[in-house]
Amino acid sequence: QVQLVQSGAEVKQPGASVKISCKASGYTFTGYFMQWVRQAPGQSLEWMGWINAGNDITENSEKFQDRVTITRDTSASATYMELSGLTSEDTAVYYCAREWYSSGRRAWNMDVWGQGTTVIVS
Amino acid sequence: QSALTQPPSASGSPGQSVTISCTGTSSDVGGYNYVSWYQHHPGKAPKLMISEVNKRPSGVPDRFSGSKSGNTASLTVSGLQAEDEADYYCSSYAVSNIVVFGGGTKLTVL
Numbered sequence: 001q002v003q004l005v006q007s008g009a010e011v012k013q014p015g016a017s018v019k020i021s022c023k024a025s026g027y028t029f030t031g032y033f034m035q036w037v038r039q040a041p042g043q044s045l046e047w048m049g050w051i052n053a054g055n056d057i058t059e060n061s062e063k064f065q066d067r068v069t070i071t072r073d074t075s076a077s078a079t080y081m082e083l084s085g086l087t088s089e090d091t092a093v094y095y096c097a098r099e100w101y102s103s104g105r106r107a108w109n110m111d112v113w114g115q116g117t118t119v120i121v122s
Numbered sequence: 123q124s125a126l127t128q129p130p131s132a133s134g135s136p137g138q139s140v141t142i143s144c145t146g147t148s149s150d151v152g153g154y155n156y157v158s159w160y161q162h163h164p165g166k167a168p169k170l171m172i173s174e175v176n177k178r179p180s181g182v183p184d185r186f187s188g189s190k191s192g193n194t195a196s197l198t199v200s201g202l203q204a205e206d207e208a209d210y211y212c213s214s215y216a217v218s219n220i221v222v223f224g225g226g227t228k229l230t231v232l
Contacts, residue, residue, distance in 0.1 A: 035221065037168075044125065045160070045168065045211050047221040059219050095167060107174055108156035108215040113167035 002026040004096055004114035011120045017084040020117045022096030029077040030054040033099040035110050036070060036081045040092040050099065051079055086121045093118050126151065126212055126224035133230040134202045142227045144195040144212030150222055152193035156215035159188055159197045162226075163208045171210075172197060199229070207231045 007021040022034065036048040049060035051070045058070045069082045079096060094117045097110035127145040134140040144151065144159075151157055159172040170179055172188035175195060185200045195214070199206055212224040 037223075044226040045162070045213075045223045047213070047223055050221070061220065097168075100173070108154075108221065109158040109170055109173040109213075110160070110168070111170045111173070111179060113169075116167055 002098070002112050004098060004112055006094075006096060006114040006117045009118040009120070011122065012086050014087055014121055016086050016121075017082060018086060018090075018119050019080055019082040020094050020096075020119070021078050021080050022114050023076065023078045024053075024098070025077065027098075030074055032101050033106065034070075034072070034079045035097045035099050036068075036094065037097060037110070038092040038094045040089070043092075046092075048081065048094075053079065083119075086119075088121050091119060091121045124222070126214060126222055128210075128212060128224040128227045130225070131228045131230065133232055134199075135232045136202050136204065138202050139198060139200045140202060140229065141196050141198045142210055142212075142229070144197070144214075144224050146193050146195075146214055146216075146222070148193060150214040150216035151190065151195050153217070154215045155190070157188065157190060157195040158213045159186075160211045160213070161206075161208045162211060168211065202231050204231050 003025050005023045035050045049070050051058045067084045072079045096114040098112040100107040100111045155175045157175045160168040161171050162168040171186050175190045176188040187198045210227045216222045
């Protein structure tokens with residue numbers, strides 16, 4: 001079955017960086033896009049960026065423009081999201097989510113989600 | 123890009139219907155048919171309930187439906203059940219290939 005498995009929880013000091021992995025299985029990794037979303041405590045979902053797993057093209061939210069890097073490793077069927085310059089406001093649960101894509105058309109949705117990775121900045 | 127506007131809360135009794143709105147602009151909700159709705163139970167990953175305004179993914183009960191008029195999209199849950207109690211988020215494609223989420227609506231089944 002289609003599945004996304006994320007790396008484990010992290011505790012980081014302010015100013016550090018965190019890199020979260022998201023390993024895909026059950027589908028053709030390079031045929032889809034991967035979105036990254038986070039949710040801070042008591043807050044709404046917040047979009048961070050996406051990567052085309054087929055050609056490595058990315059787009060990031062302006063809010064994180066200089067701090068977020070999304071990459072992929074096709075040999076591992078994995079995507080990675082690295083966030084630098086961490087502050088307490090980056091304490092959140094981070095999710096990767098597959099975007100449905102077919103016949104050259106994007107659906108701009110998130111149809112399969114990872115289990116979430118908790119990042120605590122303290 | 124500003125977040126989409128959702129009411130913070132909604133409620134209904136079992137068996138009733140409830141509608142949650144999601145208001146954006148012509149640069150997101152109003153300009154494209156790429157509105158999605160997600161159900162989020164605390165401690166779990168969000169679940170896609172509606173895609174592209176009104177498409178229901180396989181496995182989602184037909185009690186859930188979506189629509190759009192102008193810059194406002196809506197999610198209607200008919201025949202409310204206890205397990206529908208959750209947070210609901212809308213999202214939309216927005217100009218320049220980005221995604222924007224709503225602030226979320228907490229649905230309470232009375």
